Amino acid sequence: EAGVVQSPRYKIIEKKQPVAFWCNPISGHNTLYWYLQNLGQGPELLIRYENEEAVDDSQLPKDRFSAERLKGVDSTLKIQPAELGDSAVYLCASSLGYLAGDNEQFFGPGTRLTVL
């Protein structure tokens, strides 16, 4: 079974440029998460989707970050414009959701963003 797929794996951009990350979750997983992981820290949730609905986006900086999951499967996270402080690893995860009784999240390899 394929795991969570993310692309690109690495991205280097100059500040004020836009950038987008793509995630394809495990088949059948209706819950999708985007996390931010700074160096030496644990992941921090940016947004959670249940199917195509964003049910927890309170920690997403909405002035520059946006996300979508139009058909309830794959998702895109966008930053526009990027700032130096956005340099981090962006992780995507998926799960069946707690209502399914199976609680662990499965993570993709992440996208390492460097903003110059």
Next chain:
Amino acid sequence: AQSVAQPEDQVNVAEGNPLTVKCTYSVSGNPYLFWYVQYPNRGLQFLLKYITGDNLVKGSYGFEAEFNKSQTSFHLKKPSALVSDSALYFCAVRSYGNNRLAFGKGNQVVVIP
């Protein structure tokens, strides 16, 4: 609010010796506890979880963890460490009905040959 503390930045252990990675948590209500491992340039991999039932939970790669409600701890253990266990380990917690996981800052484990 829910939170996790992983008090040690790095754990060094000789190959073949027991490995312990400490985790304490704070949560309202019953906790759901998780351990994940992260290898360089890889995503987090699920090791084990405690939801309910037996306080001793067995997981992947010979790891186990013990839930201690009175001490609010969920320490990760392995009886005999391997060099390949060298990685970053994260403890995470959430409460029933809350799908948001709170992660600790992680512990770097170094197994010395």
